Amino acid sequence: MTENNFFNSVYEVVKLIPHGRVTSYGAIAAYLGAKSSSRMVGWAMNASHNYDSKIPAHRVVNRIGLLTGQAHFNGQSMQSLLEAEGIVVIENQIQNFANVFWDPETLNKDL
């Protein structure tokens, strides 16, 4: 319950990802001050459905825009979900990644 845990913080950030944008595990980890713990972000995604199934985990990819977690999705593929938001994905690779990339720090600047 809004515990200030690392996992919960990750979910908060992921749910703040704007529509049609994506971010990376490392970016989230870095935003939380644990850039070295990027793996934990991925692990948090793995358990995300256990906390809140509404978490758009498909908007989270690795630093190169590769849909590494596609295999963990049931039924729906990350690519389909991302393309539905206007993101071009080819071979599990996000095209024009720099253009659709959203950094959590952007939210801070927008404040």
Add this chain to the structure above:
DNA sequence: GTGGTGACGACAC
């Protein structure tokens, strides 16, 4: 309690 693994990332060679 120990060891191995993981939806990653950065550095060394």
Add this chain to the structure above:
DNA sequence: GGTGTCGCCACCA
């Protein structure tokens, strides 16, 4: 510039 290795922390056997 590609490959290999370590780190990081949480979870499972």
